[in-house]
Amino acid sequence: MWPGSFTSRSARDAEWANGAPAATAETPMDRVRALRQMDGDADLLDQVLDAFRPMLPGVIDTLRQAARTRDLRAIQIAAHSMKGSAANICADAVRIAAARLESAARQGETEAIPPLAQALIQQLEHLERYLNERPTAAEGGRE
DSSP states (O other), X not given: OOSSOGGGBOHHHHHHHHSOOOOOSSOOSOHHHHHHHTTTOXXXXXXXXXXXXXXXXXXXXXXXXXXXXXXXXXXXHHHHHHXXXXXXXXXXXXXXXXXXXXXXXXXXXXXTHHHHHHHHHHHHHXXXXXXXXXXXXXXXXXX
8 A cells, every 4th residue: 555545535436546457448547657656645646637537528629620620739739738647647548649649740740640639539538438437526536
């Protein structure tokens, strides 16, 4: 267990935090690594995830629109933002997809943008579904 163990959390929330496999197709973020990055502070990880989750629909919409119009600057900014955010929560598939899209946009590879944008959008949607299953403090996820 990490310092400041999960004793203040509900059983469901503690299970989410403790049953933490590395990122897989089913679990798009590595919760153990993410918790390590937060120095074992589960409440801090919750705050980061709670701040990140509501951003996803807007980012997905921005990526769809920017890919449709080939707005390379908007794509580069959105992809760069998601690359950093995904790194913070150890969502490696999102980070990698974002890095590829950012690089293509920076290099002006307009033909590569649609499939790379779609790949990132799919990863973001997967992460969003995963995070939506996670209890939050507002939903009574803590005692």
